[in-house]
Amino acid sequence: MVVLGLIGCGVISDSYLTGAARSGLVRMKSVADIRPEAAAAQAAKYNVAAVSIDDLLADPDISIVINLTVPMAHADVDHRILAAGKHVYSEKPLAATFAEGQAVLADAAKRGLRVGCAPDTFMGAGHQACRHAIDSGRVGRIVNGVATVMSHGMEHWHPNPDFFFQPGGGPILDLGVYYVTNLVQLLGPVKTVTAIAGRGSETRTITSEPRAGEVIPVTVNTTVNGVLGFVSGAQIVLSTSWDVWKHRRLPFELYGSEGSLLVPDPNFFGGAPMISARDGEFEALDIAAHPFGVPNRALRDGREVADYRIIGLLDMACAIGAGRPHRASGELALHVLEVLEAFDRSSAEGRHIAMATTCTQPVPVPLGKSEEVFVG
Numbered sequence: 158m159v160v161l162g163l164i165g166c167g168v169i170s171d172s173y174l175t176g177a178a179r180s181g182l183v184r185m186k187s188v189a190d191i192r193p194e195a196a197a198a199q200a201a202k203y204n205v206a207a208v209s210i211d212d213l214l215a216d217p218d219i220s221i222v223i224n225l226t227v228p229m230a231h232a233d234v235d236h237r238i239l240a241a242g243k244h245v246y247s248e249k250p251l252a253a254t255f256a257e258g259q260a261v262l263a264d265a266a267k268r269g270l271r272v273g274c275a276p277d278t279f280m281g282a283g284h285q286a287c288r289h290a291i292d293s294g295r296v297g298r299i300v301n302g303v304a305t306v307m308s309h310g311m312e313h314w315h316p317n318p319d320f321f322f323q324p325g326g327g328p329i330l331d332l333g334v335y336y337v338t339n340l341v342q343l344l345g346p347v348k349t350v351t352a353i354a355g356r357g358s359e360t361r362t363i364t365s366e367p368r369a370g371e372v373i374p375v376t377v378n379t380t381v382n383g384v385l386g387f388v389s390g391a392q393i394v395l396s397t398s399w400d401v402w403k404h405r406r407l408p409f410e411l412y413g414s415e416g417s418l419l420v421p422d423p424n425f426f427g428g429a430p431m432i433s434a435r436d437g438e439f440e441a442l443d444i445a446a447h448p449f450g451v452p453n454r455a456l457r458d459g460r461e462v463a464d465y466r467i468i469g470l471l472d473m474a475c476a477i478g479a480g481r482p483h484r485a486s487g488e489l490a491l492h493v494l495e496v497l498e499a500f501d502r503s504s505a506e507g508r509h510i511a512m513a514t515t516c517t518q519p520v521p522v523p524l525g526k527s528e529e530v531f532v533g
């Protein structure tokens with residue numbers, strides 16, 4: 158069994174600690190945080206050890222460390238994990254900047270260690286069913302598409318929303334990352350990005366507890382609209398914003414030469430994709446044959462969703478043992494980070510930005526029922 162450590166015991170650590178406890182492939186041994194009280198609280202809740210970051214990194218049992226710190230700390234913490242001789246699995250984005258992400262991958266390559274990175278939602282049943290529909294030619298060649306992620310921000314629910322409005326945050330890096338990662342798994346790598354970016358306000362007032370009323374600065378763009386040109390020839394419009402109170406746009410539509418595909422929200426693993434043959438009625442695309450689609454978590458608004466965060470790491474753990482590539486890879490995350498950063502660059506420089514990186518389209522997740530699909 159692969160032994161894990163975790164650094165960064167904030168909001169999202171619950172998903173990983175729950176996911177690790179549910180898995181028969183890994184064992185979470187210890188957790189750490191620059192706030193020792195945060196580590197102690199999660200350790201008590203999930204029956205693991207709370208240790209210092211140095212002790213976690215020095216533990217010879219631990220082979221993979223999960224980095225769930227805030228985006229601006231991702232690269233620093235990754236370098237420390239790699240220097241300790243351990244593989245890294247990071248929350249998204251890979252780093253706050255493309256240059257930092259490149260340095261992390263170079264460090265890992267030099268040491269012969271792996272980097273894995275969220276999001277792994279594209280490995281869920283809803284998105285794998287769409288991949289299968291595209292690969293089997295049901296909608297023909299994807300020519301066009303629209304993806305949208307818009308709301309009024311994060312300061313109404315997250316207890317410490319500052320990082321969302323600092324470099325490494327903003328809707329394009331924080332949420333666009335799910336859409337672009339899923340687009341790359343569905344369509345392959347991106348060739349060019351063209352965009353306009355701006356912001357609705359220079360400050361935000363926190364309305365969540367415990368800091369309700371506190372005003373925080375906004376130092377990143379919060380409305381970013383652009384067009385991705387794929388190597389395949391597909392053109393996809395991506396709209397991301399935290400300046401929108403209400404809208405009626407679907408998360409994700411792809412238009413092919415033989416039909417259309419309604420892709421579920423790539424923030425989650427399941428969903429209800431739909432497909433049309435040419436201009437026929439939309440029909441449900443069956444996701445039941447694919448693993449990681451059954452709802453297992455209730456959201457704040459009561460909706461039941463599939464949350465299997467950690468399957469990218471489980472795949473990486475099995476891939477290390479088998480000597481095969483893993484799907485939620487550093488290479489994929491770095492390409493996606495270059496794409497995301499290109500939205501701001503395109504806007505600032507007033508031109509199309511050509512990508513310097515590319516990546517291999519991750520291979521589809523095999524059909525099956527559980528994490529055992531990664532073992533075989």
Ligand SMILES: NC(=O)c1ccc[n+]([C@@H]2O[C@H](COP(=O)([O-])OP(=O)(O)OC[C@H]3O[C@@H](n4cnc5c(N)ncnc54)[C@H](O)[C@@H]3O)[C@@H](O)[C@H]2O)c1
Pocket residue numbers: 164165166167168169170189190191192195210225226227228230234248249250317331
């Ligand atoms: N909250 C979500 O719903 C969500 C969902 C998906 C992904 N993410 C991603 O997960 C990451 C963490 O998000 P979160 O919402 O849990 O944030 P959070 O602020 O709740 O937690 C971050 C934790 O990291 C710790 N930390 C910060 N810098 C550190 C350092 N240098 N060394 C050790 N610990 C450090 C903080 O003390 C804090 O406990 C972010 O990259 C975010 O984009 C969050």
